[in-house]
Amino acid sequence: MSRYEVSEQIGHLLRKAYQRHLAIFSQTIDDPQLTAVQFAVLSASRRLGPSSMSDLGKATAIDAATVRGIIERLRARELIALQTNPDDRRKVTVQLTRAGESLVEEITPTALRISELTMGELNEAERVAVLYLLRKLSAPDVE
Secondary structure, three states, X not given: OOOOOHHHOHHHHHHHHHHHHXXXXXXXXXXXXXXXXXXXXXXXXXXXXXXXXXXXXXXXXXXXXXXXXXXXXXHHOOOEEEEEOOOOOOOEEEEEOHHHHHHHHHHHHHHHHHHHHHHOOOOHHHHHHHHHHHHHHHOOOOO
16 A cells, blocks of 8 residues: 655645745735735736636636635625626626736836745746746646
């Protein structure tokens, strides 16, 4: 019978790496109210332009219920505005406000630094390999 050691399993190691990244994010980010997932939504909104909550969820790999909550918190801070489609009131478009645009512009260099800090002591080849393997692991299964 093979021994199962949880600390050597991929899920455990990915979780620890992500927890480390979140700790670095919260210690480094200039806006203490901004979480990593909120920044991801703001950044995706900037890249996509006016878009649906569903599109933002797909772009950030955040489930629909969670992305709704994040958008509401960002809206409360007046970083995101919601626009209802006059032809179909069920459809809502999300877009950055000027304040949201400014915040993303201001925070992006720090976010890049956080990514560098997360990679820590990895050399360039290791960094490329980690990102390549994570992209491959996170790609949808094609059958």
